[in-house]
Amino acid sequence: MIKLKKNFEYILIFLLFCCLIFILGFNVLHYDPIFGYDGEAHHEYVQNFLNLYTQWDNIELSNNYTYEFFSPPLPYIFPAFVNEICKRYMTFESGDIYNNCRMFYGFINMIFNSILFIILLFIYQKIINLLFKKNKYLNLSTVMVIILFTVNYRTILMLRGEIYILFLNSLMLYQFLRIYRQNFEFTIKDIIKFGFIIGGLALSRQWAFLLFPAYFLLVFFIGNKEIRFRYIKFITQSFVIGFFLSSWFYFNLYFQYGTFTAFNMDGTKFSFNNQPSHFYNPFNKEALIMFTKPIRGYYVNQFLPILYSDLWGDYWGYFSFTSRDLSSGRNQLLIGDYLARVNIVSIIPSFLLIFGFVKSFTYFKENDDRENSLFYKLLVLCSLSSLVGYLIFLIKYAQPTGDTIKATYIIQLFHLIGILLIIYLEKLKERKINIYFMIVVIYVVIFINNFSAMMSHFPYQNIFTLNNL
Numbered sequence: 376m377i378k379l380k381k382n383f384e385y386i387l388i389f390l391l392f393c394c395l396i397f398i399l400g401f402n403v404l405h406y407d408p409i410f411g412y413d414g415e416a417h418h419e420y421v422q423n424f425l426n427l428y429t430q431w432d433n434i435e436l437s438n439n440y441t442y443e444f445f446s447p448p449l450p451y452i453f454p455a456f457v458n459e460i461c462k463r464y465m466t467f468e469s470g471d472i473y474n475n476c477r478m479f480y481g482f483i484n485m486i487f488n489s490i491l492f493i494i495l496l497f498i499y500q501k502i503i504n505l506l507f508k509k510n511k512y513l514n515l516s517t518v519m520v521i522i523l524f525t526v527n528y529r530t531i532l533m534l535r536g537e538i539y540i541l542f543l544n545s546l547m548l549y550q551f552l553r554i555y556r557q558n559f560e561f562t563i564k565d566i567i568k569f570g571f572i573i574g575g576l577a578l579s580r581q582w583a584f585l586l587f588p589a590y591f592l593l594v595f596f597i598g599n600k601e602i603r604f605r606y607i608k609f610i611t612q613s614f615v616i617g618f619f620l621s622s623w624f625y626f627n628l629y630f631q632y633g634t635f636t637a638f639n640m641d642g643t644k645f646s647f648n649n650q651p652s653h654f655y656n657p658f659n660k661e662a663l664i665m666f667t668k669p670i671r672g673y674y675v676n677q678f679l680p681i682l683y684s685d686l687w688g689d690y691w692g693y694f695s696f697t698s699r700d701l702s703s704g705r706n707q708l709l710i711g712d713y714l715a716r717v718n719i720v721s722i723i724p725s726f727l728l729i730f731g732f733v734k735s736f737t738y739f740k741e742n743d744d745r746e747n748s749l750f751y752k753l754l755v756l757c758s759l760s761s762l763v764g765y766l767i768f769l770i771k772y773a774q775p776t777g778d779t780i781k782a783t784y785i786i787q788l789f790h791l792i793g794i795l796l797i798i799y800l801e802k803l804k805e806r807k808i809n810i811y812f813m814i815v816v817i818y819v820v821i822f823i824n825n826f827s828a829m830m831s832h833f834p835y836q837n838i839f840t841l842n843n844l
Contacts, residue, residue, distance in 0.1 A: 383812075384515050387819065391518045394822075398829050399489040402532055405831040408481040410693060411533030412781065416443040417451075418477055418534065424448070424455035436631055442639045447624055449578040450536035454484040481534065488531045491542045496521060498545040499794065505552050506747050507801055516800040519818045520793045523724055525717075526686050526782040528829045529693055536580030537786050543579060544586060544787055547572045548794075551590075552750050559605040566609065570616025577621035581636075582784060585764035587614075589756035596739070596752050642771045649773040654678050668711040669718050676777030678769065685782035686789060687721035688714040688828050695832040710832070717828050720821050727814070728789075731796035732758065754795050761788040 408414060419441035420427070427437055428448060437444035461476035500517050504510060521527070530537050550569055554561050576583035590610050597603040628637040643649055653659055657679035664673040669684035671691050684690035695710045738751040765785045772779060782789070804811040 387815070388513055388515050388518055391515075391522065391819075391822070392513065394826070395493075395518075395522050398528060398826075399492070399531070402528055402829075402831045403482065403485045403489060405833055406485070406532045406694075407478070407833070408485065408532060408534045409477070410833070411529070411535065412691075412693065412783065413443060414534070416441050417446075418481075419443070420446065420451050421454045421458055421480065421534065422473070422477075424451055425459070437627075438639070445581075445628065445637045445639060446536065447578040447580060447621070449575060450534070450539050450580070453487055454480040454534060457483050484534060485532050488538045491538055492527065492531050495542050495545050498542075498549055499797070502545070502549050502552055502794070503797060503801065505549075505556065506750070506798065514801070515815060516797045516804070519815065519822070520724075520797050520800070521790065523818065523822055523825065524686060524786075524789055524793070525688060525825060525828045526786055526789065529689075530783045530786055532831070533693075533783070535783065537582065537783055539579035540576060540583045540586075540787050541790055543572050543576045544583070544790075547576070547586075548750075548753075551753065552747075554609065555749055558602055559609050561605070561609050566612045567616060569609075569613040571620065573614055573617025574620025577617060578624060582761075582765075582787065585761040586757050586787065588760045588764075589753060590614075592756050592760070593749065593753055596749065638772070640772055640774075643773070645767060645771050647770065649770050651676070654769075654773075654777075665715075666719055667715050669714045670711050676775060676780070678766075678777075678780055681777055681780040682782055682785075683721075683725065684714070684718055685780070687725075687825065688717045690714075691781065694828070694830070714828065717825050720824050723817055724821060728792050728796050731799040732792045734799055735795045751795070751798070754791055758788055758791040758795070761785060761791065 409418060411417065420443050423440035426435070426440055427444075457480040458476050461479045462472060465476070465479070467475045496513065496517060499521065500511060500513050503514060503517055530541075547569070550565070550572065554565055554569075573587075576586065594603060594607060594610075597606055625635045629635050631637070647655075653661070654676055655678065656662075657677065659677070661674045662677055662680040665680045665684050669680075669688050669690055674680045681690055689695050689710075695714075732755075735751055735755050738748055738755065762785070765788070769779055800811060800814065803814075
């Protein structure tokens with residue numbers, strides 16, 4: 376019986392991974408990153424990258440090149456490099472070189488982001504292997520929990536920095552766990568690696584800063600004085616390196632705009648009154664439309680209903696319909712009904728995620744010298760700091776339409792609580808394997824139902840009509 380379940384697990388891992396590869400490949404061929412959030416501005420960033428970062432005597436303000444001027448540069452380096460190669464060495468039979476190269480580097484960047492996501496899964500598995508002293512390439516819990524988030528696939532395809540946050544944060548968590556298991560006996564090499572990851576996160580997207588407070592708050596949960604001292608020494612030196620690697624970008628914002636936190640919209644003084652009452656209340660009558668027509672235009676500026684619909688479905692319509700190209704999105708008259716079914720069945724994984732997160736608070740009752748306890752606490756603290764920080768942002772930069780409520784912006788939160796759920800499921804598998812496989816079956820059924828929500832509903836890209844491809 377156990378052998379049969381093991382074989383079933385291996386087969387299911389293989390099938391789910393094949394489905395993931397299919398979804399990634401299909402989306403790369405059927406999506407244009409210009410359809411993404413603020414797509415034109417991100418592409419302007421790429422097109423003007425050399426003006427922004429190589430002409431240091433240029434007195435032109437960055438916001439004259441793109442209104443995403445405040446975004447750190449790391450996610451734009453690779454597409455900008457591909458773009459320069461395209462403009463210098465490629466020729467096209469028709470169309471302007473700007474648009475053709477935009478399509479080319481957009482296509483290549485989507486492939487690159489897809490590869491980062493696949494590597495990300497294997498890094499998560501390395502973390503699980505360390506926690507449970509296993510030696511697997513992938514296990515079922517890791518695959519099924521992470522790939523079910525529909526928001527992953529929009530994030531991968533858009534020209535944005537959040538996929539870099541996920542990737543670098545996975546490396547950061549792995550390095551932390553490895554050093555933690557050595558009681559923070561670290562080397563200069565460890566500090567440099569950790570510092571470079573911190574610098575990379577800071578240069579990816581400002582949402583990454585929401586992760587950092589947790590590493591300092593963790594100090595208060597280390598009971599052993601000697602270990603606490605070593606940890607403070609390690610984390611301080613690492614963040615100093617990260618600061619020196621990334622601070623130039625934020626000083627540049629300060630010199631141009633007089634603030635380290637320049638943004639393309641005006642904020643207000645923090646006050647809960649900045650947002651209306653329905654922003655905070657997920658149980659009002661209009662919010663129930665999330666189970667009938669969970670698409671933009673309904674339950675406007677309601678935090679949890681929109682975030683939920685954007686996590687599992689496509690509230691803003693960037694995969695199924697968009698104001699940029701309403702004529703191309705397919706099945707637009709039916710998509711609301713389908714996304715309603717997606718939201719309904721996704722109540723189950725949402726409940727499991729919340730249950731796993733709440734259950735993880737029991738780690739704070741454990742002695743800090745218990746195996747892996749401090750790492751579990753770190754995951755909880757990173758989740759809380761990300762959620763609280765994002766809420767503060769939404770309240771300070773309140774928008775009547777709720778445009779800043781997007782699951783992509785805070786995707787790190789869902790992956791963090793996803794890791795906590797994976798840990799819980801792995802422990803459950805060791806104790807009650809039958810219940811574990813019941814959950815697996817439910818997850819597979821939901822994955823099949825949500826499959827279409829993970830895929831672009833736009834026509835085939837004409838990238839391969841370009842002369843050089």
